[in-house]
Amino acid sequence: MPTLLELQTAMRQSLVHRDIAAVSAMLAAHVAPDRLDIYRNTFLLTLTKALRLCFPAVQKLVGEEFFEDAAQVFIAERPPRAAWLDQYGAEFPDFLCAFAPAASVPYLGDVAKLEWAVNCALHAADAEPLDAAGLACVAPEDQGRIRLIANPSIALVQLGYPADTIWRAVLAGDDDALQKIDLDCGPVHVLVERRTRGVEVERLDVRPWEFLAVLCAGEPIETAIESSDGFDCSSALAEHIALGRFRCFELAPDVGDRVPSTAIPR
Amino acid sequence: MHPASISKSSLIPARAGIGLRFQHHQPVLDTRPDVAWMEVHTENYMGGGTPLKYLDAIRRDTPISLHGVGLSLGSAEGVDPAHLERIRRVAERVEPGLMSEHIAWNLVGGTYLADLLPLPMTEEALDVVCRHVEQTQSYLKRRILVENPSTYVAFGNSIIPEWEFMATVAARTGCGILCDVNNICVSAHNHGWDASGYLAALPPDAVGEIHLAGHSIRTFADGSSLRIDDHGSKVTKEVWTLYRQAVARFGAVPTLIEWDNEIPPLDVLLDEAQHAERVIAAWQESNGHADAA
Numbered sequence: 001m002p003t004l005l006e007l008q009t010a011m012r013q014s015l016v017h018r019d020i021a022a023v024s025a026m027l028a029a030h031v032a033p034d035r036l037d038i039y040r041n042t043f044l045l046t047l048t049k050a051l052r053l054c055f056p057a058v059q060k061l062v063g064e065e066f067f068e069d070a071a072q073v074f075i076a077e078r079p080p081r082a083a084w085l086d087q088y089g090a091e092f093p094d095f096l097c098a099f100a101p102a103a104s105v106p107y108l109g110d111v112a113k114l115e116w117a118v119n120c121a122l123h124a125a126d127a128e129p130l131d132a133a134g135l136a137c138v139a140p141e142d143q144g145r146i147r148l149i150a151n152p153s154i155a156l157v158q159l160g161y162p163a164d165t166i167w168r169a170v171l172a173g174d175d176d177a178l179q180k181i182d183l184d185c186g187p188v189h190v191l192v193e194r195r196t197r198g199v200e201v202e203r204l205d206v207r208p209w210e211f212l213a214v215l216c217a218g219e220p221i222e223t224a225i226e227s228s229d230g231f232d233c234s235s236a237l238a239e240h241i242a243l244g245r246f247r248c249f250e251l252a253p254d255v256g257d258r259v260p261s262t263a264i265p266r
Numbered sequence: 267m268h269p270a271s272i273s274k275s276s277l278i279p280a281r282a283g284i285g286l287r288f289q290h291h292q293p294v295l296d297t298r299p300d301v302a303w304m305e306v307h308t309e310n311y312m313g314g315g316t317p318l319k320y321l322d323a324i325r326r327d328t329p330i331s332l333h334g335v336g337l338s339l340g341s342a343e344g345v346d347p348a349h350l351e352r353i354r355r356v357a358e359r360v361e362p363g364l365m366s367e368h369i370a371w372n373l374v375g376g377t378y379l380a381d382l383l384p385l386p387m388t389e390e391a392l393d394v395v396c397r398h399v400e401q402t403q404s405y406l407k408r409r410i411l412v413e414n415p416s417t418y419v420a421f422g423n424s425i426i427p428e429w430e431f432m433a434t435v436a437a438r439t440g441c442g443i444l445c446d447v448n449n450i451c452v453s454a455h456n457h458g459w460d461a462s463g464y465l466a467a468l469p470p471d472a473v474g475e476i477h478l479a480g481h482s483i484r485t486f487a488d489g490s491s492l493r494i495d496d497h498g499s500k501v502t503k504e505v506w507t508l509y510r511q512a513v514a515r516f517g518a519v520p521t522l523i524e525w526d527n528e529i530p531p532l533d534v535l536l537d538e539a540q541h542a543e544r545v546i547a548a549w550q551e552s553n554g555h556a557d558a559a
Contacts, residue, residue, distance in 0.1 A: 001423040004390050005342035008374040008383075015379055026386075028420040030458070035418045035492065039381060046380040080378040083336025083349050084312050123313030152314075194315060 002026050015043045016079050047075045050085040051092060054119040057170040058096070058112050061105060070099055086123040090116060107183065110163035111170070114201065117155040117192040121199045124153035129244030138251070143222075145254055148246040150216040153194035156209060164190050164201055193245065207231040212240060220252050277329045277363030278303045278475075280518040282542035284535045285333075285525060291320035293532045298327065301539055303363065305522050308334040311360065312352045321360060331475070331520070332362040336378070339398040339412065340371030340385040350405050357406060364475060364520065366411040366444045367402065369395060369432065384417040387424035387431050395431075399439040411442040411474045416449035416481075416495035420457055428453070429467035442474035445516065447509050448501065448524075452481050452493040465512050473516040478509060478542060479524040498527035501538060509542070513549045521546065 002010070010022035014036055024033040048071045052059055059067040074095050080088040093116055096102055097109035130148070138146060162185055169177035189209035191202045204212070211233050214224040225233050240246065281302035286294065288310070304324065311317050321330065334353055337345055357365060370382035385391045395412075403410055414432050426434075436443050445468060454461035480499030485491045501509075501523070509521075523538040 001388075002386075003342070004340075004386065004388070004394060005374070007386055007421065007423075008342055008371060011383060012374045012377055012379060015381075016377065026421050026423070028422045028424065031419045032490075038418045038492075038494065039383065042381045043379060050380075080380065081376055082346065083338065083372065083378045083380075084309060084352060085380065086309075086313055122315055124315070126314035126318065 011039075015040055016076055018076075044072060044075065046085070047071070047080065047088065050088050051075075054089045055092060055112055055115045057115055057167045058108060060170045061108060061111065061166075062102065066101070070096065070102065073099070086119070089119070092116065107161035107163055107166060110159040110161045111167055114157060114159065114163045114167050114190065114192070117157050117190075118199050118201065120155060121153040121192050121194040124151075124194060127151050127153075127247040130241060130246040130248055132241050135241075135249060142251055142254075145220055145252040146222075146249050147218050147220045147252050148215050148241075149218065149248050149250065151193065151245055151247050153192075153199075154216055154245060155192040156213045156216060157190045157192060158209075159188050159190060162188050164188060164203055167201070195243075208236055211236060212245075215240070215246075278331050278520045279329070280520055281546060282521045282523065282539040283331070284523050284539050286321075286324070286330075287526070287529055288317065289529050290532050290535075291317075291324070294324055295320065297532070299532065299536050301328065301536060302543075303329040303331060303520060305331040305333050305364075305524075306360075308332045308353050308356050308365075309336050311356050318359065325360065329363045330360055331364040331366070331522075332357060332360060333413075334365070334367045335382065336372065337367045337398075337402065338371045338373040338378075339367055339395050339402070340369065340383075340391060341373040341398075342371075342394060343374060343376075345398050345401065346373060350402065354406055357408075364411060365406065365408065366413055366475065367399075368413045368415060369435065370415050382415055384415060384419055384421070386421035387426040387428055389426070392426065392431060392434060395435055396438045399435060399441050403439065403441060409441060411444040412436075413444040413446050413477065414449050414453075416446070416452040416493075418456055418492060418494075427467075428459075429464045433467065433469050433472070436469060436472040441472075443468060443472045444475045444477060445473045445512060446477035446479075447512050448477065448479040448481055448505050449495060451502070451505050451508055452495045455491075455493045461508055462511055465508065465515055468516075470516045473512075473519055476509070476512055476516070476519055476521040477524055478505060478521060478538070479526075481505075496527050497524050500534075501541070506541070506545070510545055510549075513545055518546045518550060 007026055010026060014020040014023045020033055020036050027033060048068060051071050074092055078091050093109050093112035096112050102108050161183055162181055165181050189204050189206050191204050193200055211224055211228045214227060279302045283303035283305055284301055286304040286306050306321065311321060336349055337353065368382050371385055372379045372381055372383055399412060412435060414428065432443055435441065450461050450464050454464060478501045479497045480501055482494045482496050483491050484494055521542045523535055523542065525535055
């Protein structure tokens with residue numbers, strides 16, 4: 001008699017890899033093995049639906065059938081690891097980039113990357129914005145160590161193709177706009193965030209994008225300003241804070257603050 | 267651990283409620299329907315943003331029950347602690363009147379199989395489920411209800427009747443039973459069980475909630491048929507008959523109308539809930555509890 005783990009492993013083999021031999025042998029006598037198809041169908045339909053919800057523009061670009069085929073291959077290769085399907089599909093953009101049948105649509109991976117960022121922004125945890133008054137209370141000697149923690153909905157995405165314009169045109173069904181897109185315009189830099197009205201996708205110039213990216217990576221404000229190369233970062237910073245792009249701040253550890261390891265704690 | 271048993275419905279009344287899905291968020295806010303309580307899938311509220319905002323607004327007037335579909339109480343390798351923590355956080359935020367999970371599994375080898383999969387009815391599976399129910403109740407610091415599954419296959423090594431499995435889990439862990447009457451109807455047909463006998467074998471004191479839903483019937487070339495628990499239509503006559511038997515045995519308990527596929531306008535759900543309310547009221551009248559509701 002199979003152990004529970006053996007049975008569950010056999011069931012996974014039938015669902016993910018369509019190999020029903022092992023689990024068929026474990027069924028009761030009155031059960032025809034084709035009943036397993038019901039579970040296989042539910043598994044595929046549920047996960048394909050999750051991917052469809054997350055990647056609507058990708059689906060429109062390649063068509064429903066192609067999308068389903070690609071999703072089936074992806075699901076078998078990368079089934080979900082957690083029972084939170086809003087978070088399923090992180091690896092789909094990279095999968096599409098390497099998916100040979102999609103090679104004729106070179107920007108597909110970038111559109112998927114953008115849609116994943118939009119999905120993450122949609123489901124990101126709620127966060128109260130940083131209270132700027134708290135920043136003013138930091139002692140002057142510590143101000144160089146302030147680093148900001150980004151609102152969890154924020155993503156800074158760099159795309160080789162103008163996938164933001166493609167994404168908008170595809171979802172709007174605007175074929176004219178789609179025709180006018182210059183695929184060779186070079187990389188674009190995009191800010192994705194959830195605001196009260198919904199998820200917004202905004203294209204930034206490279207310098208403001210890099211400045212915000214450094215801040216969101218948790219580097220001290222001072223470091224971000226130093227590396228910003230002449231662009232007016234103080235007004236950019238004030239705007240980011242006013243728009244609630246950070247939820248709090250903390251002080252980066254200072255070498256000067258370190259207590260010798262032999263010190264007796266008070 | 268045997269958590270202190272809470273009263274059958276400290277917050278969720280022993281009346282009919284509806285499963286709340288995203289399509290009905292706005293209609294519910296717009297029309298404020300007269301429905302005693304609502305239930306949502308825990309997994310749909312694990313992130314931030316719009317869904318939680320709607321739920322916050324709706325639960326000001328309406329008690330909410332949290333029904334999880336992902337915890338995998340029957341996994342040999344254990345439940346995912348990260349998922350348990352996500353459930354705890356949703357509960358902290360939503361303050362549900364009831365919380366429930368399934369006698370099923372979906373996690374093996376770290377893969378989430380996105381369904382409520384059938385367990386073999388063995389002593390090993392019983393031990394595994396009881397261990398995980400206890401772990402869940404102690405982590406959430408409250409009693410949970412566990413739902414009987416709908417199944418299409420059965421395993422050769424099953425030796426415990428499903429109704430006995432359910433009763434034993436409740437007896438050993440102190441958890442309640444969410445008696446899904448539609449699932450009993452579906453599984454009884456698919457495996458040749460006696461649905462009324464199933465109901466009669468459940469311990470009335472443990473039943474804290476009832477689910478009702480629609481199912482479909484698939485007929486095969488050889489003339490055999492299988493009932494599919496697809497929650498995509500009205501509750502069938504057969505299930506209403508079974509429900510009356512359930513109320514006669516368990517008394518008035520919170521009863522939910524579930525609908526997950528081809529979701530109809532809100533009014534259709536409310537009509538179904540009214541139907542269940544009438545069954546509860548009729549039972550109360552015949553038992554001299556007319557003023558209990």
